[in-house]
Amino acid sequence: MSMQPSDLHQKCDALHRRWRTYVASPGFEPFVEFAVCISSFSEFLQGRGLSGLHQTAHQLEQQVLTLFDDADRYPIPHATVEALNSGLETLVSRVTLFIGTNQRLVSQLAATLTPDASTELLSMPRIWFIGDITPTSETLLTQLTQLKDLGIHTEKHLLKDLSLNAVGPQIFLTECRGHTAG
Incomplete structure (x- = not known):
């Protein structure tokens, strides 16, 4: 509350x-x-x-x-x-x-936050999928895309392509197979 x-x-x-x-x-x-x-x-x-x-x-x-x-x-x-x-x-x-x-x-x-960024954050819930596209993740992304009817936008990103200044989403989904900590 x-x-x-x-x-x-x-x-x-x-x-x-x-x-x-x-x-x-x-x-x-x-x-x-x-x-x-x-x-x-x-x-x-x-x-x-x-x-x-x-x-x-x-x-x-x-x-x-x-x-x-x-x-x-x-x-x-x-x-x-x-x-x-x-x-x-x-x-x-x-x-x-x-x-x-x-x-x-x-x-x-x-x-x-710029006025445009804060308006975007409030007006459009977003989910980012970060990682390589695999058959399993492709199925998940197809299902997530159906959320657009509810006003939720889904985006695919490769980790190496993410901007440090990007306004992030409310939810991150990450593919971690094959990645090592370091």
């Missing part, structure tokens, strides 16, 4: 604010609000397929939920608060790194 980096940043900031509210004024209600927020954030990450960030958030969520067993021990002991703070800071830094890295990659990609 797609997501804007600003959505992720906004939810992470809300989580961080809830934690700071609890630290500034420890009590059962601010802790419950933080617990609900971390649970919501963990679910948000899982729904977006961000498994690494979700695992970090889920681990923190589990630590928070175990503290409800000691509901009569508020405020939470200082060492436990420090451990939660450390876990939250790790999560926040990982989210910040994720957003920054992805924004740089998108910016770099956008800078290298």
Whole structure:
């Protein structure tokens, strides 16, 4: 599922604010609000397929939920608060790194694509077959050519003829028999 980096940043900031509210004024209600927020954030990450960030958030969520067993021990002991703070800071830094890295990659990609190339990428799904044409691959290519009715274009290429600057397809099929690594 797609997501804007600003959505992720906004939810992470809300989580961080809830934690700071609890630290500034420890009590059962601010802790419950933080617990609900971390649970919501963990679910948000899982729904977006961000498994690494979700695992970090889920681990923190589990630590928070175990503290409800000691509901009569508020405020939470200082060492436990420090451990939660450390876990939250790790999560926040990982989210910040994720957003920054992805924004740089998108910016770099956008800078290298011409308008014609990006339009072509979006408008015509393509499959490249790379390798020598054999009877087996010819049969496959004949079948793949029938995909043009679905708007999918198939191309045959020899490995030696590929341009390093070519805008690649969404799918590569490669004939590897007879080739050695080296």
